[in-house]
Amino acid sequence: MITENLSPLEKAKLWLGEGFDEETRNAVEMLIKSGSADLDDSFYRALEFGTGGMRGIMGVGTNRLNKYTLGQATQGLANYLLQQFPGEEIKVAIAYDVRNNSKEFGKLVADVLTANGIKVLLFKNHRPTPELSFTVRDKKCNAGIVLTASHNPPEYNGYKVYWNDGAQVVPPHDENIIKEVYSTEFDKVKFNGNDDLIEWIGEEQDDVYINACIENSLYQKDRTGYDDLNIVFTSIHGTTYTTVPKALEKAGFKKIDLVKEQMIPSGNFPTVESPNPEEPAALEMAMNLARITNADIVIGTDPDGDRLGIAVRNLDGEMQLLNGNQCNTILTYYILDQWKKAGKITGKEFIGSTIVTSDIFFDIAEKFGVACKAGLTGFKWIGKMIRDAEGTEKFVCGGEESFGFMTGDFVRDKDSCGSILLACEIAAWCKANGSSMFQYLIDIYKETGMYYEGLINVVKKGRTGAEEIQQMMVNFRENPPKEIAGSPVAEIRDYKEQTKTLAHGKETMDDIPKSNVLIYYTEDGTKVCVRPSGTEPKIKFYVSVKDQIASENDFKQKLQTLGAKIDQVKTDLNL
Template sequence: MNDILEKAKQWLTPIFDAETQTEIQELITNNPDDLADRFYKDMEFGTGGMRGTMGAGTNRINKYTLGRATQGLSNYLIENVDKEQLSVVIAYDCRHNSKKFAKVVADVLSANNIKVFLFEDLRPTPELSFAVRHLDCDAGIVLTASHNPPEYNGYKVYWADGGQIVPPNDSGIINKVNALEFSEINFDANEELIEMIGADVDKVFIENSVKNGSLSPNIDRKNLKIVFTSLHGTSIMSVPDALSEAGYTDVHIVEEQRKPDGDFPTVKSPNPEEPEALEMATNLANEIGADIVIGTDPDCDRLGVAVRDMDGSMKLMNGNQTMVVMTDFLLRKWKEEGKLNGKQFVGSTIVSTELVNDVAASFGVGTKVGLTGFKWIAKMVKDFPELNFIGGGEESFGYMVGDFVRDKDAVTATLLACEVAALAKQNGSSFYKELLDIYVRESFYKEHLISITKKGMDGAAEIQQMLSDMRNNPITEVDGEKIESLCDYQASTKKNLITGDVTEIDMPKSNVLIYQTASGTRIAARPSGTEPKIKFYFSVNAPLDAAENAEKVEAELDAKIQRIIKEMKLN
């Protein structure tokens, strides 16, 4: 505690403004537990960048932690990019302080003689990714905390290719940041180097979104009834315009959730993975008889899709189901147009459904599987320039169509989901029936996610202990099946638990464990890179002989997952 107190007292010096000093002094005097949480570590880059609760302290998002990150980025760019005039584009979402933080970041960059393109108002994260390459910038930054609670904000860095930073740039930037004292941050802006941008970039972004997300020329888009909600986030700036540009005219916006608002007043969590977040949208869909519901998270990189099931009820697809249907649709389009020649691939991640791999293989297309996070899918595009990237996704409700955006993109993915639904309706089918047809063709895959929250210093230690126990005392059997293999991505090893044979995993190290049985039952565990949580992913599968039997097979698979969860004492 003495170390924490000494660290906190540094924030009482004139380097920090009066408001910050007052906040820290109040904590020192009255709230030592909160003080400890704010100073026991420095804010770190995870799978989604730097994200955390706002407030004073080294383990908080504030002017100084953002300034330090930006000064470190500036130093790295100056030393590693050989250009006469470096440039960075900045976007921000609807969260509290995002606009103010974006200007702080712009000030630091410009103070380091770096040209800044700053969006005039909130914009979707995928538009930031697009703008990096469109404006020929050396990096991009977006101020966002995605779907986290209102007290959070965050900071994601993109490289010149439009993807989030990956090795070696990520560690290079982090080393520069960690080497800095707060006194070394240059906040003295050069306003002449800060240029406001907006409508011109919007126009080109939406044009490209429509080009990539609307692929079939003979679809009656006017016949699809859509309900859309932005969940108080940035997608209101782009998705309605993109739908209109694509030719969808029967679009109904949830008005109570239209206005951007960092408090997200109508939802418990602005996360489209959760059915409650889309409740107002699905209620509206039932009132007006809509075919599809689309909801996006605050920075518009992930989307939730609800469609009519075989009984006509609205059913929220999970991220795995949506990515499988959209990938199958894209592959069929590429095949119909004679464009599949063995030089294409789709992208996925290690905790996403293996069904997408089977679907791609049925078209003779390979799937490249990376670590969790879309930065690894974007890296695939960069690493294999000789191949065409068709599309890719991950279980956490993200999808990327083509490579004009190098991150998950709810604008283009919304258009693609509507494309699937409109064409299916035109052909007497439905989005959900397309999914069942894939299950019949391949196998019925059922996935389930559990997130366990462990806050603070003690919580972080608990999460590490849980993973350590699973690593050092492996599970050997689940639901009567022997575990065949354990993939340990931290050790880069795949161990056959039956024979003892060990092979190497050729991927960057990551604190992820995946158990698998011979039948394909999978259990994955990993700490969240952006929240104080440990996540457990379950995947089971069984043959489906006919769509009419889907409900029965799904119930059996659900029961199997619940038995496994009970065995693991996670409920």
């Protein structure tokens, strides 16, 4: 039934029909009677099934995550899988995080698949997203699904789809799945599952995944300094309570202190305002424990365990949270240095990055004689790089500024477990050699130049907020700044129009798919990226500035001047 031209109220009344269960009908009826703005927001559109899946507030309505929108998405995926693999036994792995309703949603999704004759490998309990990615390849599945909303607030949940290479779906599969989803009516969803087609998996798969993380993420065969590194870890109520402590112990680290209150899985995230390891407040309890234990490194992960935040002692001995670019700079440089020492660099290797991530990775790649490939935001595009290069180039590692990293291609998504093992090895190695991770970062900056970044999020919620964000992008596109922080804009990259504007005119860019992203480069090397978030109601501004340093004193001084420059960028862009 075509409902695009119906009002939110008219759409809501359709949900009072017999095709919807009693609980749903009652909730919709209450929403209609309330006359609140929630009715409009719940039904004014269909919850977007984007190129990686969907994410939204849980509740009734076409613009909410619920039994019917999840069922529609899964029926569409099932239809596509049956088309792509005719006559085969199709297998799909399913994992879910700690969020409210995730476990129930996981079983619901499994039921729709098995009702379509598709075998399901379903985790018995919460598991991290990277373990799902690993399992798809390890168990030779045709696809994978994970129920998660990453670090969004508690009222959110989400649904991500992976293809048989363990990476999130990319063209043409993503677009074809979307077509199937949107052509599926709610009354065509098969909810009556067949439990005989479900294979339950759990701790035995954890062991296989953890062994792969250890094998692919560590380089010091003699475990230099492992015994002497003081670690504090928190899962911030998320899924990594199942894997990271066990992985650290199995790798040989001895001094591990856990933030016990936050090792309890909970979709309400009761000890933090936001379970986002990018934010210092999320690691406050871990930082407090680190002061007691005299820790060398503090690590926290987000609810689905793909991203990590790292804090280490700075030049003044105080714990400092590194940003995503700084973490990835340390990890990337170390890996490439180890590859170089082992004679593994032949000129056919590459690292992966994204267009909103720091350009320092191009400098690091050049130093070690490897390529750096940058794609659109999201690890799905790094996963595509790996698949496209198989047989011709070797992927080494990859990361993006939003606190995600992967230490090899055994997982095809950002992976906190392997990254944590690697980070702890680096911290232990630095300490054993009379240095620190922070000093290691400064030493890298002495070679590449010091890059410093700032992220500004402008939140615009609801229907009107989405419209405001789109208008902001139109304004930046039609009226670009001519100068930023005192330096003329020398280059504008418009990934929606696929054009690069330089002093002499426009050039075409067609090496990266279209996306609503703008990047401004100034003559002095300042970089400003503007894009709407694909998963949250916000528009994001990524600012990167650069200068040269020769010493630790230079670092402290440039920290202030570069920070002031980022503040000036905010002022110039009216942020």
